[in-house]
Amino acid sequence: MTGFNDQVISEFRQNKGKLGGMFEGWRLILLTTTGAKSGERRTNPLGYLEIDGKTVVVASNMGAPRHPGWYHNIRHDHRVTIETGTESYEAIAAIPPAAERDTLFAKVVAEDPGFAEYQAKTTRELPVVILHRIDDRVRGMGHFLVEVHEWLREELKTVRAGVEDLVAGRADSLTLEKSLRAHCVSFCEALTKHHTGEDMGAFPMLAQRFPALAPVLAKLGEDHVVVATSQKRIRELVEGYVHGESDPIRLRDDFDELAGKLEAHFAYEERTVVTALNVTAHG
Template sequence: MPNPFNQQVIDEFRAHHGKVGGYFEGARLLLLTTTGARTKTPHTTPVGYYPGGGDRVIVIASAGGAPQHPDWYRNLVAHPRVRVESGVFTYDAQAVVLDGAERDRLFARAVEADQGWAEYQAKTDRVIPVVALHEIPQDGPPHIEAGSMGEALRLVHDGFRRELAIIREEFASSGSSLGAQLRVNCLTICQGLHRHHAGEDLGLFRALADRRPDLTPVLDRLRVEHERIAVLVEELRRVVGERHADPTLVLPEVVRLAEELEAHLAYEEERLIPVLEAAAAP
């Protein structure tokens, strides 16, 4: 059973689809469910994370610099298959404890993003573990805790809004350099947007076009906006990928993408969510 503080965070996280206040407000947070090393019962813990590139996220077993590894880490060492809740998606993952140069590189990347990790390491004699959580592919659509397709669409959109807000805040505090983790964060949201829009074009939009020919002008506009956003995504990828990328050049691309995407999401929600909700009504 989580301690009272963790349980409060877990309850708030689930009730508000990943949005919490207090200490974790505005932070990247996930719920990690592990299997007890001895009890073999499930244990859920709120854990901060970083995008890891591809279909993995990175978590760090700091325990605030305590002398012992946190329970969730000992659990996943014994039972590496875990459950991840992002606030939008819930999926199974394979936990891989990183070592050697890869562990050191990713820990240094985290320290570059937040000096607090270095402070935690300085407080303990143990080497703080770094763990990659690799999403396990599954058949069918991703699992979203939503009561309808309309709600699911809004939750996915809110996830993109939240991530872009975090990235813009990271730029505000990054100073004169574009850190390695911030690069990964930008590239990860680019990948996520590409996958989401490709899925809509091939799935949702085709299904709606077959059932609701009257929506053709709306769907045509949304497809054009997808193409325009894809251009902005590629431009962001290009400037982020430059070896000596200048944050003052990258930030405007982030802002352009965020503004274009916000207008697109608002229009899509306005025109499609009522249709999806009506289709789900008994």
């Protein structure tokens, strides 16, 4: 099959996506994935459908008892390259949850009954995969997450400035302490709400659709626990601060430790899940 695939791929690229012989009239794309074991790039010609504005492929393997290799690959790395014959673009491959998969497969069969025949040949459920084009112009949940992070970063700066004022003994200490407590409460509540929303909503949704993100999401969840512990200590220090008795330098050092952990967490999250969140919102 490797030699046959290579021949099809070569003809596809030479003729801008048009093929003759047994594939004449077929709608094909070239899907390039990263090998789950080898780490090497693998290209497969695949039939595809456009359903509800989505590019959809089915891991049918012509009804064979095992999933095709490319499907195993996207479960380990959802980043793929698509060639249509006239263009090449980067995409990410999403695996829809059960109910959505069933609805999509019914639409697939309505357009191409051959997939029902493939399903009838095997006891495995044929996976349906949505290929989301990565488009930086599209604004979605990922961009919203970055905007929330930016707001939290600004709030963090405000609280940090108030802590520095306490250390330096600037202005009226009672007014400063009251203002610092208010900002700290606002920041801590917003951060807790943000992380709870991710743990309960965004992360489980991403885990379903992008199995390759499992280690990333596990790390982000662990970060939330670490940040919550630091955040609790900071809030206790701020709310229990007494001018002339409490140590402002300890407060500043603890706060800087939290800020460092939080910025590392935000940066990692933005590198790893923003694109998946954006395409999911528009898919």
